[in-house]
Amino acid sequence: MTRPLAVLAFSGGMDSTTLAAQYDAEGYALLLLSFDYGQRHARELESARAVAVHFGAEHHVVDLAAVGRLMPGSALTDPSVDVPDGHYAEESMRVTVVPNRNAIMANVAVGIASARQAAVVALGIHAGDHAVYPDCRPEFVDALRSCVACALDGLHTPRVEAPFVHRSKSEIATLADTLGAPLHLSWSCYRGGARHCGTCGTCTERREAFAEAGLDDPTEYEEVER
Amino acid sequence: MTRPLAVLAFSGGMDSTTLAAQYDAEGYALLLLSFDYGQRHARELESARAVAVHFGAEHHVVDLAAVGRLMPGSALTDPSVDVPDGHYAEESMRVTVVPNRNAIMANVAVGIASARQAAVVALGIHAGDHAVYPDCRPEFVDALRSCVACALDGLHTPRVEAPFVHRSKSEIATLADTLGAPLHLSWSCYRGGARHCGTCGTCTERREAFAEAGLDDPTEYEEVER
Numbered sequence: 001m002t003r004p005l006a007v008l009a010f011s012g013g014m015d016s017t018t019l020a021a022q023y024d025a026e027g028y029a030l031l032l033l034s035f036d037y038g039q040r041h042a043r044e045l046e047s048a049r050a051v052a053v054h055f056g057a058e059h060h061v062v063d064l065a066a067v068g069r070l071m072p073g074s075a076l077t078d079p080s081v082d083v084p085d086g087h088y089a090e091e092s093m094r095v096t097v098v099p100n101r102n103a104i105m106a107n108v109a110v111g112i113a114s115a116r117q118a119a120v121v122a123l124g125i126h127a128g129d130h131a132v133y134p135d136c137r138p139e140f141v142d143a144l145r146s147c148v149a150c151a152l153d154g155l156h157t158p159r160v161e162a163p164f165v166h167r168s169k170s171e172i173a174t175l176a177d178t179l180g181a182p183l184h185l186s187w188s189c190y191r192g193g194a195r196h197c198g199t200c201g202t203c204t205e206r207r208e209a210f211a212e213a214g215l216d217d218p219t220e221y222e223e224v225e226r
Numbered sequence: 227m228t229r230p231l232a233v234l235a236f237s238g239g240m241d242s243t244t245l246a247a248q249y250d251a252e253g254y255a256l257l258l259l260s261f262d263y264g265q266r267h268a269r270e271l272e273s274a275r276a277v278a279v280h281f282g283a284e285h286h287v288v289d290l291a292a293v294g295r296l297m298p299g300s301a302l303t304d305p306s307v308d309v310p311d312g313h314y315a316e317e318s319m320r321v322t323v324v325p326n327r328n329a330i331m332a333n334v335a336v337g338i339a340s341a342r343q344a345a346v347v348a349l350g351i352h353a354g355d356h357a358v359y360p361d362c363r364p365e366f367v368d369a370l371r372s373c374v375a376c377a378l379d380g381l382h383t384p385r386v387e388a389p390f391v392h393r394s395k396s397e398i399a400t401l402a403d404t405l406g407a408p409l410h411l412s413w414s415c416y417r418g419g420a421r422h423c424g425t426c427g428t429c430t431e432r433r434e435a436f437a438e439a440g441l442d443d444p445t446e447y448e449e450v451e452r
Contacts (some may be wrong), residue, residue, distance in 0.1 A: 033296075063292040067334050070286060071341035100337030103377040107333045108293050111326030115297035135377035143376045147369040151329040151361035201308075 003029040004119035007112060007158065009105050010034050010059070012048030013188045014206060015164060016124040018172050020055055021181035022163065023122060027094060030057035031118065035105045036166040037068030037098060041192030050185045063107060071098055102135035103144065106160070110148050115156040128205060138165050169205055170212035177215055184218040195220045228256040232382065233338060235331045237273030238259050238286070239414045240432060241390060242350040244279055244398050247407035247418035248389065249348060256283035257344065261331045263294030263324060267418030276411045288334060297324055303402050328361035330384070334373050339384040339417065352390040352398060354431060395431055396438035403441055410444040421446045 006023040010016045010032035020030055032055075034040075034048045045061060052059035106123055113121045129136035141162045148160055164172055176183050188206045189196040196203050198221030210217035232249040236242045236258035246256055258281075260266075260274045271287060278285035332349055339347045355362035367388045374386055390398055402409050414432040415422040422429050424447030436443035 058295060061292075062296070063289075066286075066289040066339065070338045087390070097381065098337070099340035099381050100333055100374070100377050103373065104330070104333045104337055107326055107330045111293065111324070111330055112296045114325035132380065134379040137379075138374065140376040143369070143373040147329065147366070147373045148326070149245070150363065150366040150369045151326050153360035153363075155323065155325050155360065 003027055004055060005029050005031055005113075005116060006120045006122055007031045007033060007109050007116065007118045008122045009102075009109050009124065010048065010052075011124070012044060012051050012186055013124075013202070014176065014183050014186045014209070015126055015169070015172055017051050017183060017186040018176040018179065018181045019122055019124040019164065020051065020057065021176065021179040023120075024057075025070060025179055027047075028120070030055055031112070031116065032057050032059040033105075033109055033112065034059065035108070036061055036063050036065060037071075037101070038065035039068065043192055043194065044187050044189075047185060047187030054182045054185060064104070064108075064226035068098070069106065097133060100135060102133065102140070106144055108153070110158065110160065114152055114156045117156050118158045120159045120161055123160070123162040124164060125162050126167050128169045136165075138162075141165055155169045168212075172198050173209045173213040173215055177213070188219075193222060195222050197222050229253055229344060230347055231255050231257055231261060231339075231348045233342070233344045234348045235328075235335050235336050235350065236274065236278075237350070238270060238277050239350075239428070240402065240409050240412045240435070241352055241395070241398055243277050243409060243412040244402040244405065244407045245348055245350040245390065246277065246283065247402065247405040249346075250281050250283075251405055254346070256281055257338070258283050258285040259331075259335055259338065259343065260285070260287045261334070262287050262289050262291060263297075263327070264291035265294065269418055269420065270413050270415075273411060273413030276392065277408060278355060278388070280408045290330070290334075290419055293330065313433075323359060326361060328359065329366070332370055333346045333374075336378070336384065340378055340382045343382050344384045346385045346387055349386070349388040350390060351388050352393050352395060354395045362391075364388075367391055395435035399435045399439040399441055403439070414445075419448060421448050422446050 006028035008016060008019055008030060023030060032052050049059060109121045119208060125136040145160050188202040190200045190202050191197045196219050206219060207217060232254035234242060234245055234256060238260060249256060275285060335347045351362040371386050385451050414428040416426045416428050417423045422445050433443060
């Protein structure tokens with residue numbers, strides 16, 4: 001029997017790596033989509049590939065650099081804007097907002113999932129994203145589902161799922177531990193070093209998630225302030 | 227005084243050329259976005275550029291070929307599928323459906339419009355698209371607006387407009403005539419010849435639109451059956 005297909009928006013970070021582990025455990029074949037707005041470092045893509053290999057998953061990097069170039073003012077797409085240090089809830093992290101980014105990635109994943117007759121599109125957004133990224137909130141997921149239902153009326157329509165939308169990052173770390181997700185292969189840092197910087201918003205979140213979950217953090221950081 | 231900015235999904239066909247003429251007449255500066263799923267012929271892009279030059283508009287071709295390659299089975303993205311002849315309402319035109327294509331283009335336009343502080347995102351979808359393309363129907367536009375309101379909550383949020391969504395193609399031809407839209411520069415044909423083929427779905431529609439509106443058709447066709 002062929003396994004049903006799950007299409008995942010997949011950064012190769014700890015959330016989407018855990019998401020992949022969950023759908024893999026549930027018996028889905030995985031199609032992992034990494035999106036590149038021109039900001040991706042070779043190190044990030046290498047990690048994403050390593051996670052995909054771990055799961056024996058089909059993996060594609062979708063080049064959206066042409067879109068990123070037309071969105072000035074974000075640290076993730078505009079090389080003239082610095083990646084800030086600090087916590088995600090802080091105002092400074094707003095420069096990491098790429099307007100409508102998650103909506104774009106989700107809609108691309110939905111289109112590909114429909115063309116590929118996939119059963120599900122899964123998004124790894126979680127409760128910690130809500131403060132800064134409006135397109136990572138439960139209301140957005142509900143609105144997206146309505147939009148997808150209209151856009152694919154009469155065509156193959158995958159379910160849209162976001163199983164972590166109400167979970168904290170430390171709950172995701174705990175789930176990853178339970179599922180044996182390969183978080184040692186995952187990459188979170190917004191900077192492009194050989195190791196995680198330890199101080200940018202995503203590194204700060206990652207470190208806190210393991211600490212709050214009471215789990216060993218398998219990550220090597222450049223700077224560790226304990 | 228700076229003119230407000232309108233971001234248009236712009237194929238360079240007769241609908242989006244008329245759309246550009248309308249927003250130009252209303253005093254907007256135009257940012258025209260042509261999307262390339264890997265299917266575009268040089269001839270089409272040349273026409274789009276010529277229309278943009280006519281309006282003194284900023285014009286970008288957004289390369290989504292990476293997305294198109296992951297969507298097998300459509301005549302517009304898959305070179306192994308032939309472009310069919312005939313009328314849009316016919317079943318055979320379903321092979322020109324790229325699932326969620328309009329949703330993807332609209333969401334990219336919305337993201338760019340937010341980053342660029344544009345007043346409006348305008349889509350050239352019209353009543354003749356409804357039968358074949360579910361993401362060109364009024365219900366889709368409504369659902370998209372709700373989704374955009376969620377996705378950009380707290381960020382700059384452009385209005386989403388689709389002024390032709392209830393208009394037929396012949397009404398658009400009449401409006402183009404009134405506005406002096408440069409339809410002689412526009413390109414509709416799905417095939418890549420030096421002239422419009424005259425027989426594919428979009429050529430059939432284009433010819434009928436001028437005929438129904440009682441207007442001279444400025445288009446040179448390869449085959450004209452009168």
